[in-house]
Amino acid sequence: MSVTQPAGFTASGVAAGLKSTGAADVALVVNQGPTFDSASVFTANRCLANPVLWSKEVVKDGVVRAVFLNSGGANCYTGPDGFQTTHAVAERVAERVGVAAIDVVVCSTGLIGLTNPRDKVLAGVDAAHAALADEAGGGGDAAAHAIMTTDSVSKQAVVEGAGWSIGGMAKGAGMLAPALATMLVVITTDAVVPAADLDTALRAATRVSFDRLDSDGCMSTNDTVTVMASGASGITPSLPDFTDALTQMCTDLAMQLLHDAEGADHEIAITTLNAASEDDAVEVGRSVARSNLFKAAVFGKDPNWGRVLASIGTTAAAFDPADLDVAINGVWVCRESTPAEDPTLVDLAPREVTVTIDLKSGTDRATVWTNDLTHAYVHENSAYSS
């Protein structure tokens, strides 16, 4: 149920020795055609990892034949030598698969500032190519496992269309921030979708899914989402139908990322209602998602709505500061910016938490997702590179 579910794709995941544990750490996904349309989105961070610098050039013509990914090292801030490693990887993949290097997307994840040993990665390309398999052969599943870093589970999903399907895999478990998360995502489809339509659909889908995850406010340097269409089904869905299915896929993977966020005890969905614009709703939701004070309160099972209002007050959204309503898990603990229902009615024992904010300033709405701030988050992220 992964990237090899749609017809026309093979994949693999093998160990190349980048991870000290000996676990699988390189993955390859190959589009066997007959079409090679693609679209991608990348992190908005200005300090980019070498594979992103490379792949941004690759995707410009809307043609991608293969995606190679490695965990165990982000190849970020490693200078010209690191870029040459990425380039050499693309050349090796091209050689093995029989395509041009400029049609090979390269993704890396892991620690920043560490050089990936070029020989090991190139040997990994050879091994990954030799291991390519279809869905029955477990290719997609192997690839999804090989890209895991601090992930506790692999993330895979399939969405079925009428005679076509979409498959996807993702990795990421933190550093989920605006304009993508610390994540690598590969999505495949056997529908016939021209590159321009793929781009339109992908931007619409990521805008309401990955872009609204904000685990810890930190923005990664390596985030890449690539979708490839093989056209192997021979079916051309309408753009709205395809966009709906792709949005479903991205939302599914985004929720899997949210649920596996490093050290989190709660998943928090912050929905802003009656905003003057969707941008206002997102800005308000994101401000709450970034409040360490509120997120620590949720960890402590404290329905501290004052910290919600204090966050809203830092935004430029349209609202009357004296007329805000806030519900936590459906209990309207604040009406007209004053205490309302009894906060002790809010049960924060379950993992799922909803925060609802009524701005009373319009008709737009948006949901932003985040996690609580826990001891385990601090622990994982204070010990990550040691």
Add this chain to the structure above:
Amino acid sequence: MSVTQPAGFTASGVAAGLKSTGAADVALVVNQGPTFDSASVFTANRCLANPVLWSKEVVKDGVVRAVFLNSGGANCYTGPDGFQTTHAVAERVAERVGVAAIDVVVCSTGLIGLTNPRDKVLAGVDAAHAALADEAGGGGDAAAHAIMTTDSVSKQAVVEGAGWSIGGMAKGAGMLAPALATMLVVITTDAVVPAADLDTALRAATRVSFDRLDSDGCMSTNDTVTVMASGASGITPSLPDFTDALTQMCTDLAMQLLHDAEGADHEIAITTLNAASEDDAVEVGRSVARSNLFKAAVFGKDPNWGRVLASIGTTAAAFDPADLDVAINGVWVCRESTPAEDPTLVDLAPREVTVTIDLKSGTDRATVWTNDLTHAYVHENSAYSS
């Protein structure tokens, strides 16, 4: 060595029963003149506490005769009834001191959303007035202690001029964010300084001190800094001299706040060099100060410079992403955005941490201060209201 050190001021701190512990929880600072010039700055949060709504009106004419402060309840998001409590407090202070209510600044701190019992606060005004004392009588020290909430120590300072002096007290131990921190600050001087000059000096002083503290990215609803000049020394310092002394006072108090931040193990000074503008330098420093990932790494004694670069990359400052230098505690672990000196040379055992970022894009610089992200921070802020 507090607000009663300069001539012309009396102060007090007494228990009014707002804190369940029975500790002192209301404070009064009275300017006995002969001048009553003043200036204030407030939080930039749009969702304001009732005392801030009141005090913003009070300070408009540049005359303040007294400041009344309470801990044990922020009187924030408590609606019209809460505003009436603030108003009643100002009226009672005015009556006791023999001034107009519109010359009385009121400050509150504590939990949001809790109504302060009006009778107790008003009785506290009476008790505080009865306890007013000069420096020899311990007035300033008592006031500084009465405004503490989660503070582990009182914050007081004195700066001596030529025949005049400045005294100050502050409370605050978290929620330190841009455009002021969760803090109440009262500053006194016996110099002769017209209100307009006080305003100029105070804005210059806070811009490089309180405004550059960013403990956890959260912006309070109650922050107030008020400076009052009694003119009792009869001496009129030059505006530059006074501004220098006031900046020294604000920086001293800001550092005391930083060192008492809730649950912190490290104080981190992030200095950005060679920026195209001071604003760029502040934006870069603040982005690093807000990186939970970097702050958790410092807690874990991990000199994770990759997280510094990833934060810089989220800003709009002028720099070349491929040519950034970063030092941690003086060790240049990153040159030209690639690994340089050995990170194991960085000793993160001491509390004081310096991060130096060279943008190589101009001649401006700025320092932003923050703390690390620790288990204790999560603990204190998850259990605060329970």
